[in-house]
Amino acid sequence: MGIEDLRAKIDEIDREVVELFNKRMQVSAEIAKDKKETGKAVFDPARERALLAKVAELAGPETEQYAIGLYSLIMELSKSYQHKILYPTSNLADKVAAALDNTDKIFPKRAMVACQGVEGANSQIACEKLFQLPNIMYFNNFEGVFSAVEMGLCKYGVLPLENSIAGSVNKIYDLMIKHNFSIVRSTRIKVDHNLLAKKGTKLSDIKEIFSHDHAINQCTEFLKGLKNVKVTVCENTAVAARMVAESDRTDIAALSSRACINLYDLECLAESVQDNGNNYTRFICISKDLEIYPGADRTSIMVVTSHRPGALYRIMSKFNAMGLNLLKIESRPLPDRDFEFSFYFDFEASVYSKDFGNMLSELENSVEDFRYFGTYSELV
DSSP, X not given: OOHHHHHHHHHXXXXXXXXXXXXXXXXXXXXXXXXXXXXXXXOOHHHHHHHHHHHHHHHOTTTHHHHHHHHHHHHHHHHHHHHHHHOSOOHHHHHHHHHHHHSOXXXXXXXXXXXXXXXXXXXXXXXXXXXXXXXXXXXXXXXXXXXXXXXXXXXXXXXXXXXXXXXXXXXXXXXXXXSOOEEEEEEEEEOOOEEEEETTOOGGGOOEEEEOHHHHHTTHHHHHTSSSOEEEEOSOHHHHHHHHHHOSXXXXXXXXXXXXXXXXXXXXXXXXXXXXXXXXXXXXXXXXXXXXXXXXXXXXXXXXXXXXXXXXXXXXXXXXXXXXXXXXXXXXXXXXXXXXXXXXXEEEOOTTSXXXXXXXXXXXXXXXXXXXXXXXXXXX
């Protein structure tokens, strides 16, 4: 039998499989109606375990793993279909719809914005990229930014979330679970780290360098080349530059941005000393209220799954079943819960799709804890 004959045979089998799949989904719909009347949950773990065991037995050792994978996906699709029937709307879906109606059509040019650090910080640079005329209020730490937005002291806050070299800013993710806020926009800025010191200082004079730990991690090769130089972490690269400018010492320097050269009347001893020239930091802009501006196509959520085998796989299967493109996944340990984690997902999805609200509702009802941080666009 030639390949064309074999392909024709596959086509015929596929036709039968699709017909049977449709019949299965129709029966799933009938089950959903019964569950609605009896108040039963969509997810029945005992039933799923029994079904997968039966599928493995029917498939045999040669293809049982493939069959289990296939039927795991089929069951997720079935649950998604049942959920759509059982919960055609939800409070979260209504909240998203209200935000779409009530948010201004143009992102604001002016606002009171909270940033961590001091003048010259990368957060300031990101803030001025997002807003044309921001009124910036500086805070000593990231928690201050979250609190300022949450309490209404500032309309927005700008926070670093991840770096292309150093990775995620874990402190931000840990604070995200503690505070109530929404992400309304994000942006990326190119980060160049420069060694700044007082005017007249030589590189050979330097005995101690100050900077943020992420900046230090991004300049490891340069720092390795310096002999007998102490490296000290401080809360911000711009804070480091200001410390150098205000200090009486002439043997210290800061890894900081070029903006800090003129701002603090310093001199650049070495420019662009980061290990990789393709160094970008992604910042998020947060607000107290949910705002969804035109063009929003990136959604951020947090989930806490049950602590049992396959829990994360089931969530990932839902993304696959819904045809969503995952952009990022991050895990962080839960406080006071040994070896349990919260998972943060960024994915692409059209907020204008009629299925968007149902998708969020389904995810919300399939995990132990769920947070919708918002849908927004990224300014590049």
